[in-house]
Amino acid sequence: MTEPVEQGVDQTADQAPEETELAPTPDQEAPAQAGATDPTADVSELEARLSERTEDLQRVQAEYVNYKRRVDRDRALARQGGTEAVLRDLMPVFDAILAAEQHDELTGGFKLTADELVKVTKSYGFDHFGKVGDEFNPHLHEALMQVPDPDAETMTVHEVMQVGYRLNDQVLRPARVVVAVPQEAEQDQE
Template sequence: PVAALTEDLQRLQAEYANYKKRVDRDRLLAGEIATAGALMELLPILDDLDRAGEHGELTGGFKAVADQIHNATKKLGLEKFGETPSAFDPNIHEALMHETSNEVKETTVTKILQFGYKYKERILRPARVVVTDPEHGS
């Protein structure tokens, strides 16, 4: 009888430990999903800040606020991506325009129209790009 009770107690302790791990994992995942949702809502604002910066419209106090927003989203884990030239990857790039050139050997990202963003290795938005394909027959 004591051995059976000890076995039952050990089984219950193991079940409880597994339950606790599952709850902790679910809580962490729920937090990440909520953060990703909030960051998604900020992407259009970040795009506007990038455009304003490109046109020299971010100066003085506005630049300081833009820098704070960029730093806060980075601290939360948001990563901006998109480089030229780079090999086209349909997992992280969305090709909006295609060109051809004999200067490339493979399909290459030649212009970033809109940066992509990822959070915790999850793509929130692919980089929207212009790609250049190699010319055939030359």
């Protein structure tokens, strides 16, 4: 018969554990065997992995640089678009300032305010154009009428009906003008 086992006493403590050697798993054998047969295989495999990771890192870095450039460009375009929209809305104000200036009604505090407004908008590249005597340019001027001029050698601005505005090199509104046409050109058209 078997003796009763007392609770809390470990029977296995008296017994010596069997010493067994665990056999290596196939995963553990493969590197050991590969390393034993060809040590350069490990080095070339590591170099290949390093090269692959380096290429991945370079690709990610190039993508980031391109992304940053695109964001900076888009930010600049958005800013310019906002500036352009505000200045388009202010064009009637500038028309009123120019009209007041032509009639010598731009005086006092209003003149100071108008001068400051013009100064600030010029710092953003906003300017008006279209003066009597300028050479006619269809990209800058919108011809409303033509008048023959025997003294004119080329088509020039004879009268400005409405000034034009540009933001840097972009025309926001062409100048509306009366064009002086040389007398000879007028006769050739008839």
